[in-house]
Amino acid sequence: MKTNYNLSALIFICLLSFSLSAFAQLNTPRGSQQATISQRVGVSDVTITYSRPSVKGREIWGKLVPYGMNNLGFGTSTAAPWRAGADENTTITFSHDAQVEGKPIKAGTYGLHLEVREDDTATLILSKDADAWGSFFYDESKDALRADITTTTVPHHELLTFEFNEVTPNSTTASLAWGTKAFPFNVSFNVTDIVLNDFRAKFKGQAGFQRQNWEQAARYSLNNGGDLNEALTWIDAAIAGQFFSQKTFNNVAIKAQILNKLGKTNEYVTMMDEAASMANANQLNALGYQMLGNKDYDRALTYFKKAAKLDPTNANVYDSLGEAYRTMGNNKEAIKYFKKSLSMNPPANVKANSEKHLKELGVI
DSSP, rough: HHHHHHHHHHHHHHHHHHHHHHHHHOOOOOOSEEEEEEETTTHHHEEEEEEOOOOTTOTTTTTOOOOOOOOOOSSSOBBBOOOOOOOOOOEEEEEESSTTTTTTEOOOOEEEEEEETTEEEEEEEESOOOOOTTTTOOOGGGGGEEEEEOEEEEEEEEEEEEEEEEEEESSEEEEEEEEEEEEEEEEOOHHHHHHHHHHHTTHHHHHHHHHHHHHHHHHHHHHHTOHHHHHHHHHHHHHHTTTTTOOOHHHHHHHHHHHHHTTHHHHHHHHHHHHHHTTOOOHHHHHHHHHHHHHHHHHHHHHHHHHHHHOOHHHHHHHHHHHHHHHTOOHHHHHHHHHHHTOOOOOOOHHHHHHHHHHTOOOO
């Protein structure tokens, strides 16, 4: 009998635990609805999760949200900032290492708090303790970052709102807006380093077995301030020496541009000539403009004329020859080729360009 009683009691306790657990998992609407907003910068994401209280006619600043650091009468903190929302921690997540207001912060998730002051300034606080409830257990020793910011005046926001107001290739401005006050702060990433590090990691896997990926990485490094010598090794891998390598116009042209940026002029023009030997008319046209930009007029003319020979019905190549001759100061030949381009019923953009030059030359 004693054994049966203990067994019954155990079953009852298990059922009670299950019932309490089930009750704890009930989902009911919040008074302050939860929201998540995310912004991509380069290949990195900034994500903010928060709860959205309403103003409801209340006086917010200095009243509902007290100024300074405060004893909230609950939890362990006796000097707590504002939780930048309602309910549990407002959190901000960085997918990669970042800078907030110019200060470094490691990738990860942080509690986001604000110390609001009466003089239209505030301190943004990112805490390593991202799982706490609000600011009631705020511990200054767990701060990952503190940054002083200046608040701004905005149109009325009834609901507390986080926004990403500006986005550039390397940064974004996030802001919390509530009532008529906003708290903007800048988040930036070293996009080039992040992208190149991602390339380096992926080249150890399946992505390293595709020639086009090596070309893409070399081009990105070339155009975004990467290590040019590293870019040169990447494009060399695409061109030769690996089972996936294949010499193409594209990778030869990329290598030529890398060599040019490295100041290796003789090797550059040699590679450009090799690229030209593999090019179609449109590719030759592009190479010709590169040579014009480098003031290598003889090569530019050579490439443009070869393009015209490959595709003699292409009005654009004659328009390009006109630009080359005009750049060189040979207006007679320039007029000749602009007129030839117009005689071939060119596309609207080519027609407009030829007519513009002829007008400037006093012909039409």
